[in-house]
Amino acid sequence: MPEDTGLRTLPSPRRLPAWAGKLLWPVLALALLLAFNAVATPNFFNLEIRDGHLYGSLIDILNHGAKVMILALGMTLVIATGGVDLSVGAVMAIAGALAAMVIHVHAWPFAAGLALVLGVCLLAGAWNGMLVAVFRVQPIVATLILMVAGRGVAQLLTDGKIITFTDPANPALIFLGNGHLLGLPFPVAIVAVMLALTVLLTRRTALGLFIESVGDNETASHFSGVQARSVKFMVYVFSAFCAGVAGLIAASNIKAADSNNAGLYLELDAILAVVIGGTALTGGRFYLVGAVIGALLIQTLTTTIFMRDVSAHIIPLPKALVIVIVCLLQSPAFRRKIMAPFVRRAA
Amino acid sequence: MRLLPPPKYVPLLATALVLGGLFVAGAFRYENFGTLGNVLGTIRGQAMLGVVAIGATFVILSGGIDLSVGAVVALTGMIVAAALPSGVQVVVPEDNPVRQITRDQLRQVYAGEITNWKQLGGPDRAIVPVTRELASSAHDSFMKHVMAGRPLADRVQYVNDDSEVKARVQGEAGAIGYVDLYYAPRGLGRLMIDGEHGVQVGLNPALAIAMALAAGLAIGAGMGCLIHFFELPAFLVTLAGMFFARGAGFVIHTRSIPIKHPFFLRTVNEDLVIPLGGHLEIPLAVIVLLALLAAALVLAHWTRFGRNVYAIGGSENSARLMGLGVGRTKILIYTLAGLCSAIGGVVWTFELQSGDPLQAGLGMELDAIAAVVIGGTLLSGGVGFVAGTLMGVLILGLIKAIITFENINSWWTKIIMGMLLLAFILLQNFVTKASMRRKKT
Secondary structure (H helix, E strand, O other), X not given: OOOOOOHHHOOOOOOOOHHHHHHHHHHHHHHXXXXXXXXXXXXXXOOEEEOOEEEOHHHHHHHHHHHHHHHHHHHHHHHHOOOOOOOHHHHHHHHHHHHHHHHHHOOOOXXXXXXXXXXXXXXXXXXXXXXXXXXXXXXXXXXXXXXXXXXXXXXXXXXXXXXXXXXXXXXXXXXXXXXEEOOEEHHHHHHHHHHHHHHHHHHOOOHHHHHHHHHHOHHHHHHOOOOHHHHHHHHXXXXXXXXXXXXXXXXXXXXXXXXXXXXOOXXXXXXXXXXXXXXXXXXXXXXXXXXXXXXXXXXXXXXXXXXXXXXXXXXXXXXXXXXXXXXXXXOHHHHHHOOOOOOOOOO | OOOOOOHHHHHHHHHHHHHHHHHHHHHHHOOOOOOHHHHHHHHHHHHHHHHHHHHHHHHHHOOOOOOOHHHHHHHHHHHHHHHXXXXXXXXXXXXXXXXXXXXXXXXXXXXXXXXXXXXXXXXXXXXXXXXXXXXXXXXXXXXXHHHOOOOOOOOOEEEOOHHHHHHHHHOOOOEEEEEEOOOOOOOOEEEEEOOXXXXXXXXXXXXXXXXXXXXXXXXXXXXXXXXXXXXXXXXHHHHHHHHHHHHHHHXXXXXXXXXXXXHHHHHHHHHOOEEOOOOOEEOHHHHHHHHHHHHHHHHHHHOHHHHHHHHHHHOHHHHHHOOOOHHHHHHHHHHHHHHHHHHHXXXXXXXXXXXOOOOOOOOHHHHHHHHHHHOOOOOOOOOOOHHHHHHHHHHHHHHXXXXXXXXXXXXXXXXXXXXXXXXXXXXXXXXXXXXHHHHHO
């Protein structure tokens, strides 16, 4: 048989769009994990209706995964521009602390308090965006500053105390993380709306294209007339906005603002979700739905471990293995060196 | 005429000025701030961070980042604490002539098969076995290493701690009991078990520390290999390393393990220190920091490895084209960082006499990066000094000390640290741009 006629290297017609190929691995991993639970965890797929609301492990996964899913939306766009936002956990803490202070302690109307909280989060994002876009500080460092200082600011707001708001004087604030809409937990509805809006904004307008082009090659984008600086500025503002929403949900969930622990290490989960979803840390193409599935995968893994009566503290260990496996599968070098015999040669 | 020193020294100079300024301001404002005791205390408080930050300096000099350091500190501290000997000593009233039994005999006593001291070569007296409470570490250890799965006899009496064991054994002529390996059994007779002082398992301190250091090396080398061979981003690989090490620490034990070994309680604090006269002494943690600093200075400025690190940080492609061993150097850098973190974990056991899977090294990865940046190392790599990192670590220590002296809330530490980081990063940007402009003209 002749070694290589060269014919096989011709591009073959693709049946699937690029995003479908990228979604394959995370969806497969999620399906595998769910299949494992179907066999090994009794009652995992049980759903029951109580007071008109759905309850069950699957609903729990959606509900508890909401925060990371929302963070992952903003993080996807930031990573698509070649950056990263380490400050989301600290911004969550600020949002929770501020909400508890103005809505609970100072009894502002909910709408006014919400506007103030989200406004402050936008400011925090603008701060990050300014450092990255205007002062050209590397994103890791720029957002590191707010990550370190932000938690201090949150503690300053609450005077270092944990502020609880269990009394029903704040129905709206408590509804945010504990209410239900159409039988589903309210955070799930927030995720659905934010995902739909983000996809629409980036895929039905040129915004998504601009973001991908800045991530691919900032200089070239600049010379083609894309306002690279504004694009970068905006993604950090959007990421902080997402962090603010997630922070409100986190505080509402536990009916308390805990500046020390709110959103701690969630920036890492969000980054992990984005990478599992197929967006490369180097920027360029981004996959919002993939990131949401990545967040679901992380939450399913966590819930699975919880339900197997293993100490919750061990959860980081399987997470580490997932990160390494996902990264290896996506690494061109790994495919070249190890997987070569098993992978059909790409066109 | 040049008013400024060469640009690469400007951040270092700024760091030195901030360090000196903070110290002088503190010394003028507060009594006792400028004393040798306070200075030593500040350095001691920062020794662990210093050790870790020295490793992080090499990583950042090469243009990489290491997020795993805090978790590796926790894991290696746990390894030391868990590997040290643990177990029980078996005690009887002082007037009991029996001084030696075998482990099998001990098991038979507690299983209810041997019931009289006569059977063990003693006087004709009924044996009254006493055990520690359920779920105590002494009880768990006794059940595992002595009883080997057999249940205790019904007539075994339960008491709640070592001093109750002592009281019960002293008040009952035929009693036998066991206490923690490190409990001082004054006023009691101690039985030799198979010729040893009690029933114990574990390694001596040197081996335990060596094991922890080997674990740190292995984790660092593993991360380095993933980064080099598969071209994965350092950010993600060390993030995975952080999760891995935190989880592994909890696998060893879910709570903190106290260290009671005399080497850590006495030798480390009394013998392995440099006395300075009066009540002052240089503690072992600071000696370790200074020794590591000296080694790191030599490594960074007088070896081929050090020059490779700077070259890779300047431009990895150029370094590769020059024929430098980029891959080997990168793996070595992360291995070195892993080793430094492990040394940090060992220093933690020196200072806190415990291994703690949750609190040890919490947030240290960011403190280390902050110290390196404040110490004048460019986060983009290629420019910086190990000595600067030590100054950065000391600046963080002085800020903490000043906040303690001012008696204001500790969260100001975070805010001030953030502002300092910002100031230094903007200074770096300014210096980089200035030097680029100078090169162009």
